[in-house]
Amino acid sequence: MMPKGTYYKALKARVEVVDGSINDLLWDLAVHKYALQRAIDALWELDRIPKKSQVHQMLYPMLRSYGFRAHVARNIYTTALALVKSAKENNGSKPTIRRMSARLDYQDARIDINNHIMKMILRDRWYTLKLVHRREYIKRFKGLKWKEIHLKYCNGALYVSIVFEVRYTPYTLRGDLALDTNLRHVVAYDGSSVRRYRTRFTDALSKKARAEELQKKYPKRWRYNNRILDRIRVLHRRARNIVTDWCRKFAKEIAIKAKGYGYAIVLENLEHLRENVVKNGGSVVWKLSLFAYRKLQEAIVAKTIEYNVPILFVDPGNTSSICPRCGVKLTHTHRLAVCRNCGYVADRDTVGAVNIWLRALYAYAGEPGSSPSAPAMNDETRGSGGTRDEGMKKGNQKYSKVIKSINQPKPCRTHNYNY
Numbered sequence: 324m325m326p327k328g329t330y331y332k333a334l335k336a337r338v339e340v341v342d343g344s345i346n347d348l349l350w351d352l353a354v355h356k357y358a359l360q361r362a363i364d365a366l367w368e369l370d371r372i373p374k375k376s377q378v379h380q381m382l383y384p385m386l387r388s389y390g391f392r393a394h395v396a397r398n399i400y401t402t403a404l405a406l407v408k409s410a411k412e413n414n415g416s417k418p419t420i421r422r423m424s425a426r427l428d429y430q431d432a433r434i435d436i437n438n439h440i441m442k443m444i445l446r447d448r449w450y451t452l453k454l455v456h457r458r459e460y461i462k463r464f465k466g467l468k469w470k471e472i473h474l475k476y477c478n479g480a481l482y483v484s485i486v487f488e489v490r491y492t493p494y495t496l497r498g499d500l501a502l503d504t505n506l507r508h509v510v511a512y513d514g515s516s517v518r519r520y521r522t523r524f525t526d527a528l529s530k531k532a533r534a535e536e537l538q539k540k541y542p543k544r545w546r547y548n549n550r551i552l553d554r555i556r557v558l559h560r561r562a563r564n565i566v567t568d569w570c571r572k573f574a575k576e577i578a579i580k581a582k583g584y585g586y587a588i589v590l591e592n593l594e595h596l597r598e599n600v601v602k603n604g605g606s607v608v609w610k611l612s613l614f615a616y617r618k619l620q621e622a623i624v625a626k627t628i629e630y631n632v633p634i635l636f637v638d639p640g641n642t643s644s645i646c647p648r649c650g651v652k653l654t655h656t657h658r659l660a661v662c663r664n665c666g667y668v669a670d671r672d673t674v675g676a677v678n679i680w681l682r683a684l685y686a687y688a689g690e691p692g693s694s695p696s697a698p699a700m701n702d703e704t705r706g707s708g709g710t711r712d713e714g715m716k717k718g719n720q721k722y723s724k725v726i727k728s729i730n731q732p733k734p735c736r737t738h739n740y741n742y
């Protein structure tokens with residue numbers, strides 16, 4: 324189960340200076356870069372890495388003399404210290420700052436998300452910047468608290484990444500909604516009824532297939548001919564957009580539905596998918612499904628955090644090929660899955676969802692046969708009793724790995740620019 328706590332999600336956008344001069348801002352950033360490099364140079368010469376308080380004594384007056392605000396000065400020497408420390412620990416060479424960038428805390432910036440405006444200061448001048456991005460995208464961050472801002476200048480444009488905090492406190496679940504994904508459908512099972520949602524993955528697939536056809540038709544030329552190359556790129560981009568748009572829409576719908584019923588969402592743990600892709604020779608279908616399933620999982624995780632829906636991950640092995648009743652391998656005839664052992668018959672699409680639902684039940688509600696309305700396990704109950712079996716503990720470790728592998732939302736620590 325995904326643990327409750329604070330998660331981070333970043334708003335990334337290009338910005339334009341609307342009040343103040345861009346040249347002044349770039350000059351401030353240039354001084355920032357220079358000062359950071361000087362701080363690194365000074366720390367690099369020392370035989371031993373000093374404590375933070377010593378670094379403060381050593382560098383703070385110098386940084387203030389460049390005109391930096393107190394917090395900016397602190398950020399500069401903290402960054403310098405972290406860079407020097409990691410370089411020395413890894414026996415690396417002295418870090419060199421190549422990019423103009425700066426980190427800002429809330430003392431040095433204001434954000435007005437409604438008007439897409441951000442104000443910031445590094446030295447003695449405030450600048451007003453406009454966030455350039457789609458309205459719907461920026462709207463998603465409304466009402467959230469922000470934590471830090473990274474500003475950078477590259478390829479002739481200014482970009483910001485604003486890190487927002489999202490509190491995730493999942494409600495107590497009253498049941499599970501298991502989701503099984505294939506290219507055509509997402510099949511949902513809640514313990515009593517099955518529902519199919521049509522995906523748009525096959526539409527994306529046909530775009531990808533057209534791109535591959537073009538590559539086959541012009542096996543030598545496509546790489547060098549701009550017209551063909553452009554068409555291939557457009558097709559790939561459209562395929563990607565179809566997948567991400569649909570995933571986001573579906574994730575929202577399913578999260579709202581789960582919340583309405585008090586359900587937890589149960590998904591397969593997707594870690595082993597990559598191995599399958601290699602096994603399947605990396606065909607276009609497999610590459611797309613890998614991408615699509617990942618995107619769907621990311622989108623669902625992001626939405627469950629937004630709506631405080633509990634989310635569980637279960638072991639994906641054989642979910643579509645074994646009998647949910649007796650565990651024997653199923654035989655498939657046309658669209659049906661039949662168990663020769665106990666006589667279970669079901670539509671082959673639904674078997675996966677039923678098995679996922681059962682696995683969540685066994686793993687989290689205790690022994691087979693206990694009621695699905697067992698109380699949700701939160702951090703307290705998980706840590707206290709010695710009653711949980713080993714399997715579940717192991718399971719949890721696995722899930723935390725999954726969560727780490729999910730890009731969105733990111734924990735703040737991993738959110739660094741490459742200096």
Ligand SMILES: [Zn+2]
Pocket residue numbers: 646647648649650651662663664665666667
């Ligand atoms: Zn059976």
